[in-house]
Amino acid sequence: MTQPKIRIRGLKKAFGEKKVLDGVDLDVMPGTGMVVIGGSGSGKSVLIKSIIGLVTPDAGVIEIDGEDVLKAPRGRARELRAQIGMLFQNGALFDSLPVWENVTFGLLAQKKIRRAAARGKAIEVLAQVGLAENVAALSPSELSGGMQKRVALARAIASEPAIMFFDEPTTGLDPIMGAVIDELIVDCVKRLGSTSIAITHDMASAQRIGDQAAMLYEGRVCWSGKAEELMTSTDPVVDQFTHGRPHGPIKMALRR
Amino acid sequence: MNFILNLVAAIGAVVLGTVEFVGELGLFAISGVSHIFRPPYYPRLIGRSLMEIGFYSLPVVALTALFTGMVLALQSYTGFSRFNAESAIASIVVLSVTRELGPVLAGLMVSGRAGAAMAAELGTMRVTDQIDALSTLSTDPMKYLVAPRLLAGVIAMPLLVCIADILGVMGGFLVSTEKLGFTPDTYLISTFSHLRTEDVVSGLIKAAVFGFVISLMGSFNGYRSKGGAQGVGAATTSAVVTASILILALDYILTQVLFVK
Incomplete structure (x- = not known):
């Protein structure tokens, strides 16, 4: 049987009294696009930040290629995590650097490329996300929201990572630009043969970029299945969330 | 009851909060300093921080030092003329500026300008996930963002204080010769006859320590800011206030340590 690229067992994380993750189990098979959905504050971002090492979980196992990154020596954990590329929700481009330096930042940091060759490499990667050569010299603040997302995607794929994370990739974009970004994500992931985890509230986006889907609710994965089954699921929690029904098992705090 | x-x-809550703050600050400082000595090094970032802290603070520090020297000469004259001790004005100005006012006033000015900018920049990077993004791109944020600023603070402040010392003395010289009737030769001879190397060195040691404190508080408060624009504003205020208080407190401690009878 094929070993999962990412295997998570019993992952727990609390902030003070609030249990954000309360025993998350999740398998992501190699080359699979996993979409994680869930309400605001359900722990989606904490989940991927735990995998990438930005948040330290309280308990549980996170395996990448069968190795537990939480128990691995620091250097080995860093090596395992170096194969992860991430697209942040708001792009998180470095304001102080031009676009080309943003795109090749990881390559330069890992010494995979020399500074003299970085600009050419950036132009090459920018072309893969549909951006023209002249964008390379611009500052991130000179770009529209959609272009910033594309540059952030270019930065994430520049080092050709084996694993990619997408944190709400279509948030803040109009539906057409959202669909364009989704298409680029699918293209890039397929071309690189990467394993991906995307977290999103956007059901159309979830079905476009995901092969598999999982729903986080009350700190656990309450449902998992094929992404195409999301909208037809009979699970009451998934049904309420995907169709945006105000009434159902998910209780939202309303003040009247 | x-x-x-x-x-x-x-x-108890205040004490625990203070202990936690001091502990976090201490660990942050140790981590930041250790990264200064471990590769990779970022000379371009150190250069950029030197420009931010040193070069761009030069106008405000220069003006502060110049006017302080001028005021000091006038005020000293007011007091000393009552005891027929006007001849001590030059030595009072030069000793006050080099040992005390140069480093302290430059420190407060740089804290308000560069320390605040540092906290605002790092705070914005924190709340827009740029610091997290650095981690995902195989770059240690402490090494990339904090270490160059700490080093630049320690280098830039003594250079600024050298210039502040010269301008402070020049301020006193201008007022004394143009307004108080001193001859230039007499004033300069009096200035340099009472000035010792350790007076200048003690001021420069203070400057290096203040530079470290300014960069540390700017980086620390910015690095751990949270909650959007309001959080960045709070971090900026806290960076300036804590650095200013620390500068004044450390000034006393360093004066005591470097005190010569």
């Missing part, structure tokens, strides 16, 4: 319990609880 409840009042006493609440009072004890409040005092």
